[in-house]
Amino acid sequence: MDNLINVSSSPHIRSGVTTRRLMLDVIIALIPASAAGIYFFGLRAALLIAVTVASCVLFEYLTRKALKRSNTIGDLSAVVTGLLLALNLPPELPLWMAIIGSFFAIVIVKQLFGGIGQNFLNPALAARAFLVISYGTRMTTWTQPSTYAAADAVSFATPLGALKEGGQLPDLIDMFIGNIGGSTGETSALALIIGGIYLLARGVITWHIPVVYIGTAGLFAWILGRDGLLTGNPLFHVLAGGLMIGAIFMATDYTTSPMTVKGMVIYAAGCGILTILFRMYTNMPEGVSYAILLMNVAVPIIDRFTKPGRFGGAANV
Amino acid sequence: MKIHNFKGGVHPPHSKNTMNCPSVSIGVREKIIIPMVQHIGAPCQALVKKGDYVKVGQVIGNTDAFVSAPIHSSVSGTVTAVEERIISGSRPVVCVEIKPDGLQAVSEDIAPPVVDSRESFIRAVRDSGLTGLGGAGFPAHVKLNPPKGVKIDTLIINAAECEPYITSDYRECLENTADIFEGINHVLKWTGIPRAIIGIEDNKPEAIKKLSEAANGFSNITVARLKSRYPQGAEKMLIKALTGREVPPGKLPHDVSCLVMNVASVAFIAGYLRTGMPLIQKRVTVDGSAVRNPGNVLVLIGTPIKDVIGSCGGYSSEPGKLIMGGPMMGVSLYSDDLPVMKYTNAILAFDSRDGSIPDEYPCIRCGRCVRACPMNLLPFEIDRLVRARMYDGLESVNITDCIECGCCVYTCPSKRLIVQSIRLGKDIVRRKAKK
Numbered sequence: 001m002d003n004l005i006n007v008s009s010s011p012h013i014r015s016g017v018t019t020r021r022l023m024l025d026v027i028i029a030l031i032p033a034s035a036a037g038i039y040f041f042g043l044r045a046a047l048l049i050a051v052t053v054a055s056c057v058l059f060e061y062l063t064r065k066a067l068k069r070s071n072t073i074g075d076l077s078a079v080v081t082g083l084l085l086a087l088n089l090p091p092e093l094p095l096w097m098a099i100i101g102s103f104f105a106i107v108i109v110k111q112l113f114g115g116i117g118q119n120f121l122n123p124a125l126a127a128r129a130f131l132v133i134s135y136g137t138r139m140t141t142w143t144q145p146s147t148y149a150a151a152d153a154v155s156f157a158t159p160l161g162a163l164k165e166g167g168q169l170p171d172l173i174d175m176f177i178g179n180i181g182g183s184t185g186e187t188s189a190l191a192l193i194i195g196g197i198y199l200l201a202r203g204v205i206t207w208h209i210p211v212v213y214i215g216t217a218g219l220f221a222w223i224l225g226r227d228g229l230l231t232g233n234p235l236f237h238v239l240a241g242g243l244m245i246g247a248i249f250m251a252t253d254y255t256t257s258p259m260t261v262k263g264m265v266i267y268a269a270g271c272g273i274l275t276i277l278f279r280m281y282t283n284m285p286e287g288v289s290y291a292i293l294l295m296n297v298a299v300p301i302i303d304r305f306t307k308p309g310r311f312g313g314a315a316n317v
Numbered sequence: 318m319k320i321h322n323f324k325g326g327v328h329p330p331h332s333k334n335t336m337n338c339p340s341v342s343i344g345v346r347e348k349i350i351i352p353m354v355q356h357i358g359a360p361c362q363a364l365v366k367k368g369d370y371v372k373v374g375q376v377i378g379n380t381d382a383f384v385s386a387p388i389h390s391s392v393s394g395t396v397t398a399v400e401e402r403i404i405s406g407s408r409p410v411v412c413v414e415i416k417p418d419g420l421q422a423v424s425e426d427i428a429p430p431v432v433d434s435r436e437s438f439i440r441a442v443r444d445s446g447l448t449g450l451g452g453a454g455f456p457a458h459v460k461l462n463p464p465k466g467v468k469i470d471t472l473i474i475n476a477a478e479c480e481p482y483i484t485s486d487y488r489e490c491l492e493n494t495a496d497i498f499e500g501i502n503h504v505l506k507w508t509g510i511p512r513a514i515i516g517i518e519d520n521k522p523e524a525i526k527k528l529s530e531a532a533n534g535f536s537n538i539t540v541a542r543l544k545s546r547y548p549q550g551a552e553k554m555l556i557k558a559l560t561g562r563e564v565p566p567g568k569l570p571h572d573v574s575c576l577v578m579n580v581a582s583v584a585f586i587a588g589y590l591r592t593g594m595p596l597i598q599k600r601v602t603v604d605g606s607a608v609r610n611p612g613n614v615l616v617l618i619g620t621p622i623k624d625v626i627g628s629c630g631g632y633s634s635e636p637g638k639l640i641m642g643g644p645m646m647g648v649s650l651y652s653d654d655l656p657v658m659k660y661t662n663a664i665l666a667f668d669s670r671d672g673s674i675p676d677e678y679p680c681i682r683c684g685r686c687v688r689a690c691p692m693n694l695l696p697f698e699i700d701r702l703v704r705a706r707m708y709d710g711l712e713s714v715n716i717t718d719c720i721e722c723g724c725c726v727y728t729c730p731s732k733r734l735i736v737q738s739i740r741l742g743k744d745i746v747r748r749k750a751k752k
Contacts, residue, residue, distance in 0.1 A: 004651050004652060005636055005637070005638060005639050005649075005650065005651055005652065005653075006637065006638060006649070006672065006674075007649040007650065007651050008638070008649055008674050008737075009734060009736055009737035009740060010644075010645060010646050010647060010648065010649070010721070010723050010736060011644060011645040011646065011723030011726050011727050011736065012638060012640055012644045012645070012647065012649060012665075012667070012672070013329060013481065013644040013645065013671075013727065014675060014726065014727055014729075014732055015327070015329070015727055015728055017685075017728070017730045018678075018730050018731075018732070019678050019681055019730045019731050021730070022681075022683075022730055075678065077681075115679060116678075116679050116681055117679045117680045117681040117682050117731075118679075254681050254682050254683040254684065255681055255682045258684070259682065259684030259687040259688075259695070259697075260684065260687060260688070261688070307695065308687070308690075308693035308694075308695075309693060310566060310693060310715055310718065311553065311563055311566070311691070311692045311693045311718060312553070312563040312564050312565035312566055312568070313563075313565070313566065
C-alpha cells in the first residue's frame, strides 16, 4: 500500500451548475432590462444601479466580517440583490435612500437571518417595501422617459397611476417597449422577456412561476374589470407596473419560492390574484411587491402541503 | 416502440466511451486476492489455509447462512495468506491470497449440475456462487426463492446500464446474446414465471436491435426501451417504468410480483448449467481520465486493480480518484492493490482534477434535489436535519427510503454532500432501532 488515494462518498461526479454560475446568469439576464432603464431614464439610472450594487456588496462583506463568518461576496448573490433593488426603484431616487435600501436588504433581511438561503423574504422587494413606507413621496415620484415628447419631466404618472387617477393611458406598444414612467428596470416588458427567455434556456428557472403568475394576473384583471365583470384589459395590466419584472425575476427567487412544481403553481397563482386585488381594491396603484412578499411568507405552508407523495406509499399492490 | 420512463432523475453525460471496445481477456496475473465478503449477507468462512494448493473453480469460502453464496478460486496455485485486511468500508475482512501457478488446472469437482426441479435449480444457482452482477451483489438464489405464497408474474432483466461510463452490460448484450436468452428461459422454466421483459436504455440502439431480433423467437420474452435517464436501472425505478408498479417502502420487488435480475447474471446461469464453471470471471469496463487505453476486459475475480489498469495501458496521469462501479453509485477505493470482486462491473480512474471534491456552499433552497429525487424525498431537508443533529426528525422525512442514487448531489448548485449526510443519518436511525 504505497500510495493511498482519496476516498469520498458517492456520487463522484457533479453537474456544472454552481450557485455563482446561477447568479451570473441572473445578472446576464438583467442586462437588457438595465440597458433599457438607462436608455429611457438616462445616466442617472446607471448611477443608481452602480450605487446599489456597490453598496449591497459592501454591506454583505462588512456584515459577514462583523459576524465573523466566511466572505460570501464571491457567490454574486449580493450583486443580484443590488441590481434588482435598483431596477425596482424610481430612477431619480436620492442615492442615500438607495443606500439605506441596500442596507435593509442585505443586513436586515438577508444576513441577520443567516445569509444566502435563509431569508424568508425577497431582500430587494423587502427593501423596496421598507423605502415606500419610509419615504413614500420620493418612492412614488416618477420620471418621464427621456424619449417621451412631453415637457414636464419631474412629476409624471405611471400607467397604473394614470389608471387609478383617471389620467391619459399610454399606448400598449410604448408599454411593451418601456417608453413609460415607472421604476428603473420594470418598464420594458420586451427587455424583461428577453432576460426571462435566457433564464429558461439556461435552466435557471422553470416556466411555471412566470407563466402562471402572468396568466393568473391577466385572467383576474379581465374578470375584475372596472366596468363590471369580464370587462378588464388583461394586456394593460400584464404590461403595466412591476408585473413582468416581478413574475420573471422576483417571484422566482429560489429561497423565497416553493420547491415543487405543484407548490410553484399555487404560489404563482396567489401572487397573480393578490397583485390584481391590490391594484383594484386598495388605494395603492401597484401591488406586485406586496403580493410577492405576502406569498413569500406563505411558502413554508405551501411547501408543507405540497410535499411529494411517498414512493410506493399509495396502495397499489 | 413505447419508451418507458420514471419521475425525477438526472441526465449526466453518458460518457459511454468504451461502447465499441470488445471484451478482451487479460489472463492470469501474479497475485489473486479473494475477500470472503463478496455479497450482501453473511460472510463466508475460508476453507483453505496457507500453503494449500487450490484449483480453478474450487470452493475456498462458504457458510451455512441462507443469505450468502460460496466463493471459488479463480486460479490454480498456492495459498500464500489467509488474513484480515481492509478492503472497502472500515471493517477488516478475511482475504485469501493465492499465488497462481499459471497452469489454470481445473478442479475435479467441476461438472454440469443436475437440474430437474425448482429446488435443484435454486441449489445450483447457489453453488455457482452467483451474486447480482449489476453492482449490488445480492445472492441470486435468494431472489429466486421468494417466501411461500408470493406469486411472481414478471421477470425483469436489467440491461438499463444507466450509470455513466459503464458498458460491460452493453458488451454482454452484444457478445453473449444467446446465453442471455438461454438463461432467461432457465429462470422462467424453473421458477414458473410466465413472462420476461428485458429493459434497456434507448442510448444503446445496437443492443436493442440485437436483443429484439433474438426475442422474436420467444413469445414470452419482450424487449422494452427505457428513456436514457439516471437512475433508470435502479430496481424500483425499473419496475415502475416497465410495469407501473411502485415497490412500497421497506418492501422488495417480489411484493409487487416482480423479480429483477441483471442481464449478465442470467447469461452466467446459462453458462453455468452447461459447464458447471462457477463465477470466477467478470466483464469489467475500465475507463476514466487517468486510464491510458480505456476498454472492456474479462478479469479473473481477485485480480488486483493495478493489474487490470495495467492491461489497459496503465495510468495516463496520477490517479486522483479510483472507483469500483459507476461514478454515481460506485465505491471509491483507497488503493489499487484491492481486487476485482464478483460485483465489480467497472473500474474508473480519474485524474486529480476530475477526482477532486468541490467545496460546499450553503443550500439556496433551489429545489433541484427535490425535483431530481426519484424516491420523492426532500434531500435538502434530510441533509439539514442530520447536520443539525436533529435525529428524531429523520424518520418523519422517510430517510430509509433513500436509494443513495446521488441525483440530489449531482444536481446541487451548492455541491452539498447530501448522500453522505443521508448515509450517516441512516446509520443513526438503524442504531436507534436496535436499542
